[in-house]
Amino acid sequence: MTDVSDLLHDRAEPPSPPPAAAYAVADAAARAAGVGIRTLDSVADLEAVRRLYERIWRTGESSPVVTADLLRALAKAGSYISGAYHEGELVGSCFGFFSPPARGALHSHIAGVLPGARRRNIGFALKLHQRAWALAQGVGEICWTYDPLVRRNAYFNLAKLAAEPAEYLPDFYGPIDDGINRSDHSDRILVRWTLAAQDTAAACAGRPRRVDARAALDRGAAVALGVSPGGGPSEARTTHGAQTVLVAVPEDIEGLRESDPACAASWRGAVRDVLAGLLGDGGRVRGFDPAGWYLVDRGDTSQETA
Structure with missing residues (x-):
């Protein structure tokens, strides 16, 4: 297709x-x-x-x-x-x-x-x-x-x-x-x-490509999209200067579509804005941490996420 x-x-x-x-x-x-x-x-x-x-x-x-x-x-x-x-x-x-x-x-x-x-x-x-x-x-x-x-x-x-x-x-x-x-x-x-x-x-052969969001944060990565206390998306005001940024996704989007469609829709819009924007600016997804994080190496660290 x-x-x-x-x-x-x-x-x-x-x-x-x-x-x-x-x-x-x-x-x-x-x-x-x-x-x-x-x-x-x-x-x-x-x-x-x-x-x-x-x-x-x-x-x-x-x-x-x-x-x-x-x-x-x-x-x-x-x-x-x-x-x-x-x-x-x-x-x-x-x-x-x-x-x-x-x-x-x-x-x-x-x-x-x-x-x-x-x-x-x-x-x-x-x-x-x-x-x-x-x-x-x-x-x-x-x-x-x-x-x-x-x-x-x-x-x-x-x-x-x-x-x-x-x-x-x-x-x-x-x-x-x-x-x-x-x-x-x-x-x-x-x-x-x-x-x-x-x-x-x-x-x-059974050796997956692993990435560690916590270790990346310890090395200076920034959160471009996190999770709010209420379980919705929380966009960072700025990630200026961070070479690597993290983008969160919800724990169970399929369940969220049934229990809280508005929250599910907000996640769709936020991930689209942040992740699509990063890729469009030349970023590369290094991998996905099963705890719920994309790790993205940015193409231009002068850009800000807001």
């Missing part, structure tokens, strides 16, 4: 690992998660993916996340569609399609795991399988988007997979009619996963 060709820069790429080695790492992750993962192309399997996504995003049949016939067309065109199975039940799925230049990168559109099967690293196993498949196709990079307010997704993408944030996309998909996003704007961060990078290989 997005053209990422403008994000593919001319640069010396590290040599790609053999696909067999990547598949071995992916198979080990799948065994550890207690699932089997395979690519899918039959109508029956793709219809099961449609139903799975409806359960995960709570959309109902009237507003499916994706249709089986579209998945069938993507599979025929050579795109990536996989399913994770536990004792014969489909519990997770991931699909993506190629983006320009032709077959040079894969855009991973949707990945999801049933709520009851989470915390077993099934999503991690799915992404490692996707990486191995992409390397076997000669693809060196996978891009996808995620909601910057969801802590577990920020940690998963930036730490556990060591993907690199590339762009902040305000209200990227427009209104999304499901039980998770509700009426919130669909802001997303586009990340780029360089499949042969050392950080990627380390993350796939």
Whole structure:
């Protein structure tokens, strides 16, 4: 759903690992998660993916996340569609399609795991399988988007997979009619996963990219966006001179959308203003602390956040 060709820069790429080695790492992750993962192309399997996504995003049949016939067309065109199975039940799925230049990168559109099967690293196993498949196709990079307010997704993408944030996309998909996003704007961060990078290989081997917000503060970092006593966002008056700044996100934005929609909306606006502003000024997200902080190295320390 997005053209990422403008994000593919001319640069010396590290040599790609053999696909067999990547598949071995992916198979080990799948065994550890207690699932089997395979690519899918039959109508029956793709219809099961449609139903799975409806359960995960709570959309109902009237507003499916994706249709089986579209998945069938993507599979025929050579795109990536996989399913994770536990004792014969489909519990997770991931699909993506190629983006320009032709077959040079894969855009991973949707990945999801049933709520009851989470915390077993099934999503991690799915992404490692996707990486191995992409390397076997000669693809060196996978891009996808995620909601910057969801802590577990920020940690998963930036730490556990060591993907690199590339762009902040305000209200990227427009209104999304499901039980998770509700009426919130669909802001997303586009990340780029360089499949042969050392950080990627380390993350796939179980060594995530870790950052420590407390240690950064001790070294002179400043808080650009914090949490108020009432649980809402609190923007700093100034971060003048700080090379590294911290940007907070709420503990549970999905729960907040249900319990306090106004507070959830204030978080969306504040993170958009601060984080998108930092990236637009040349800042680079170094990583995400699971305590709820983005660490951003600024491109221009003369700028102020107000």
